Amino acid sequence: MNFEVIVIGSGIGGLTAAALLARYNQRVLVCESHAIAGGAAHSFTRRGFTFDSGPSFYCGLGKQRPSLNPLRQVLDVLGESLEVVSYDPLGHYHFPEGSFPVYCDAQRYREAVAKITPQGAKELAQFEQRLLSVYNCLKDIPTIALRADWRLIPLLLTNYLPTLIKMLPQLGVIQGSVGRIMDEEVRDPWVRRLIDLECFLLSGLKAQGTVAPEVAFMLGERTRAGVEYPIGGSGAIVAALVRGLQNWGGELQLNAHVEQILVAGGQAVGVRLHNGEVIKAPVVISNATLWDTYTKLLR
Ligand SMILES: Cc1cc2nc3c(=O)[nH]c(=O)nc-3n(C[C@H](O)[C@H](O)[C@H](O)COP(=O)(O)OP(=O)(O)OC[C@H]3O[C@@H](n4cnc5c(N)ncnc54)[C@H](O)[C@@H]3O)c2cc1C
Structure with missing residues (x-):
């Protein structure tokens, strides 16, 4: 498959960029190092309990409109919704x-x-x-x-x-x-x-x-x-973004650590994964840290 955009990382930032691009007809692939999507916002389960790994305070994710939360606006564009509980x-x-x-x-x-x-x-x-x-x-x-x-x-x-x-x-x-x-x-x-x-x-x-x-x-x-909590935790937000990405034709590859951003003539032309696989695309977006992007991926 030919991709128009590769996004490195499936944090909230990477998934947002990828899902919006897919929504507007770009062929997008997200490459994520980890076995679970979501980066700092991923959830995991142990012995039947679900844990958030990071964020837990959210405002403006529910049905109340207008919402100033940009994430809510992104989910609206993708046609995704979240069930939330308000608490105080x-x-x-x-x-x-x-x-x-x-x-x-x-x-x-x-x-x-x-x-x-x-x-x-x-x-x-x-x-x-x-x-x-x-x-x-x-x-x-x-x-x-x-x-x-x-x-x-x-x-x-x-x-x-x-x-x-x-x-x-x-x-x-x-x-x-x-x-x-x-x-x-x-x-x-x-x-x-x-x-x-x-x-x-x-x-x-x-x-x-x-x-x-x-x-x-x-x-x-x-x-x-007010403050709200999504049912399913921060993982529910990640799941909604992944659903949005995939419903609009985008792809997510887990366990796909990007080793290098390939550059030719001063332009990004694709990425090389840890397993040696090369994936080509004329646009590469990095959701990795600035430090990782410039000192490791763009060596
Ligand atoms: C403990 C904690 C509590 C927080 N609490 C809140 C809160 O209550 N409310 C709130 O709004 N925010 C909160 N935040 C902040 C919020 O979680 C982050 O701002 C947000 O999740 C960051 O998303 P990101 O996409 O920028 O980056 P990240 O989540 O860091 O995503 C980067 C992704 O890129 C992947 N990646 C990196 N390098 C590569 C590579 N070479 N190849 C492939 N993949 C790669 C990583 O595995 C990761 O999945 C909290 C954060 C933490 C850590």
């Missing part, structure tokens, strides 16, 4: 002072904080307000419409000019860290620790190292759409 609180944080329920509902969240620190709850409300103003601008530009090259500028100017104008007063915040807003709005040490923790769970860094739009989106979506 999404979990508990365990502090030395006691357990804290993390409610999606902003009012209940603040009430839970007020039980520990009434002044902190007021400061938190100001902090949230600052971030929600950012969210209210950003949410009008769908993530899926964005691109990573210079064409982003004409695209934004042509399609989203009113939103860009609305965003102008927020530019400082959009480019800044959560820590800056926290320093301006929150003195209470317990709430500062809570914000650091929320940032750490999202980005792996405390408030000073976390970009404001990321937390603005998390807070905004958590409040607007």
Whole structure:
């Protein structure tokens, strides 16, 4: 079979790219090293129990429309759906002072904080307000419409000019860290620790190292759409993407580790698998890390 595109890796990113290309009539092959599709989001079973290997918090995957979750928009395009369960609180944080329920509902969240620190709850409300103003601008530009090259500028100017104008007063915040807003709005040490923790769970860094739009989106979506869990876990999302890929004629090959991206005249022309098999295609998309792609696959 001749392929027009080879995608290296069946993580959520690789499957999304592959399934969309298949949907729009490209002959696509996904080569995945592992025996299970899904990358960081794959599920596995042991003794009859299913485990998620990574992600577990999702917003906007269910039937509620409009959804700002680009994955939901991709599944819509593929004609796939997921059954999800909403839940609140999404979990508990365990502090030395006691357990804290993390409610999606902003009012209940603040009430839970007020039980520990009434002044902190007021400061938190100001902090949230600052971030929600950012969210209210950003949410009008769908993530899926964005691109990573210079064409982003004409695209934004042509399609989203009113939103860009609305965003102008927020530019400082959009480019800044959560820590800056926290320093301006929150003195209470317990709430500062809570914000650091929320940032750490999202980005792996405390408030000073976390970009404001990321937390603005998390807070905004958590409040607007609530948190959901797909029945079947993250594996159900992967299965829906694989179904979408295959229903639109794409192929997935597991246990197919790509050893090298073949290049001729400065252009990708295919891949060589670990078992020596060569598969040709004029376009190769890598879902492997940048580091692996440039230092190992493009040797
Ligand atoms: C513990 C944990 C918790 C998380 N929690 C959340 C959460 O709650 N909510 C959320 O939205 N996100 C969460 N995330 C993030 C989310 O899981 C990832 O952002 C997402 O799954 C990454 O997908 P990806 O396609 O970019 O990459 P990956 O999932 O890394 O996929 C890359 C794929 O490429 C394959 N590959 C690499 N090299 C080759 C090669 N040479 N040949 C063939 N195949 C190759 C790999 O095997 C892999 O399958 C979490 C992540 C982790 C690890």
